[in-house]
Amino acid sequence: MPDDPGQGGYVFLILLDDASESHALAQLLARLRHPDSHVPAAFLVPPTRGLAFFAEPGRQDELDAWWSHEVPGSAHPVYLVMDAGGLEGWLQGVDGTFYVGVRDAERMAVYAADPRACAFLWRGPLDFATAVIHDHSAARSGDMAVFDQADALRMVALGGRFPRLPETEPCTGSVPTAAVTSPPMAYAPGIGTAPFPLAGLFPAETPRPALTAVGSSRPAGSAPRRPGGGALSTVLRSRRTFRPRPDADLARQLAGRGTTIVVTGSRKGGVGKTSFAAGIAIAAGTVLDQIGHMACIVDANIANPDAWGQMNLPPEAATVRDTVAALLSNRDTPPPVHATTPALACYPEVRDATEYSRTAIRRLAQHLRRRYTLIVIDMSNRLPDPTGGPEAAVAAYWLEVADALVLPTTSARADFNGALDYLDVGGLPPTVVAYIVPTSRRLRDNPATLEYVRAMRQRALRLVEVPDDANAVRLAGMEGVPVAQLSSRLRLAYRELTEVIAAMPRRPQG
Secondary structure (H helix, E strand, O other): OOOOHHHOOEEEEEOOOOHHHHHHHHHHHHHOEOOOOOOOEEEEOOOOOOOHHHHOHHHHHHHHHHHHHHOOOOOEEEEEEEOOOOHHHHHOOOOOEEEEEEOOHHHHHHHOOOOOEEEEEOOOOHHHHHHHHHHOEHHHHHHHOOEOHHHHHHHHHHHOEEEOOOOOOOOOOOOOOOOOOOOOOOEEEOOOOOOOOHHHHOOOOOOOOOOOOEOOOOOOOOOOOOOOOOOHHHHHHOOOOOOOOOHHHHHHHHHHHOOEEEEEEEOOOOOOHHHHHHHHHHHHHHHHHHHOOOEEEEEEOOOOOOHHHHHOOOOOOOOHHHHHHHHHOOOOOOOOEEOOOOOEEEEOOOOOOOOOOHHHHHHHHHHHHOOOOEEEEEEEEOOOOOOOOHHHHHHHHHHHHOOEEEEEEOOOHHHHHHHHHHHOOOOOOOEEEEEEEOOOHHHHOOHHHHHHHHHHHHHOOEEEEEEOOHHHHHHHHHHOOOHHHOOHHHHHHHHHHHHHHHHOOOOOOO
16 A cells, blocks of 8 residues: 555455455455556455444454554545444444445335445345445546446446436445545346356465455565554544434334333442433433333432432422332332423432332333333442442342443543443443543543543443533533533434444343
8 A cells, every 4th residue: 555645545344244255255356456546455354244343342452453454544444244233323433435235125224324335235245346346436436446347337247236327316425535426326126147156256276365455555575554543443433423313213223122221320420420311311212202102211329319300300200219119019100200202201219218129120120111112220329239238239230130331431530440440340231331522632632541441442332422511511400401401412422322222232131
């Protein structure tokens, strides 16, 4: 790859689950590269592919090392990947362009809102070559082409897919200056030979490419280029402007998961835990109302119940203590109050609550699961421990039945350490860290801050960056209203957290 960052070109990352198909596709694209093209291009097969490339925390160190070793920091990433449940959520935190092969036509809609994603109905690996070569061919991008138009037409014929008329709605990815500027082709099934296995394209004696660049201009025998700032974690986790999905899509995804219990926890106060709980609950209740489902928020902070203050509830509202007492006595439970939206039920706590048994928490969880699609639990500021006193025990009991954990933290050293202590607790459900990014660049880019953030990314399933809007939080507390009502930036962050929760893997049962 040239050292000139203005001529960064492309890196095509083949992420098919089958390693043989990935290597064969990389070889095919490298062989069909236009011999006169001046656009730098590399065709890579990472050691981890598919959804795991984005979502598997245990492989990120390996992938970081591989990325730093092989991928030039100036190249625009182009990902070739098969659709998988939740993939659309992971792509929101990734820079680049995506070609997504979709087996089920109904799944096409989940990528429609992302202008960088080109989803197509997949029949075989050659479909990826058809799409990529067509969109990066000479007839479409002039001097910036990687492939030749004649090869693009041959791939179309092989794949049995033909371009629609020019006025067809295009897929427009957000790409850098060196990338394709004209709209890519839209696809429709045609009459032709069905795609055949890629492995059959190459003679048996063709050596299998290593897990490095195919078609790179790196001189033979030279040391691999290690671009500054090119680590995979930076690319995958870089902050972008979040674009919410349509409300109806999010509602259907939440309902499709089945009932989900989300707990918000922390080791210490002052990290906005209750605001996060209220914000997620409101975001979920608002969209679920459109399909006849409901969410609820439960105050499980028995030492200092304060969710009621965020929701401006009436003093006569039925409490958690009232509901648990009715369940344990086999009586009808009192109806909850609703706030913000009719689809959000609220269960505040009384200040004289002392403790709950594991049986009581499980009975309450079962009761709530029968009634609500998303259940948000605002817990005490304690590490979960069944033997650590009433607050720590309640936190432990809720975590036993929870499907997801939201763990807020600010950039203070004590808060970072508290979040890492929490992440060290065994048996946690899938966890997303809500990191409140400081407004000070000096603090934000401090080496200690960056190291803490890196450590949290490694241990949690996701990390979502949240804007620091402390004044809105204080004003919400004074006026007794949800902070999302006063800050559009925080409202968007809570919506992002809700979408992340909707896409998180289910917790293994048993």
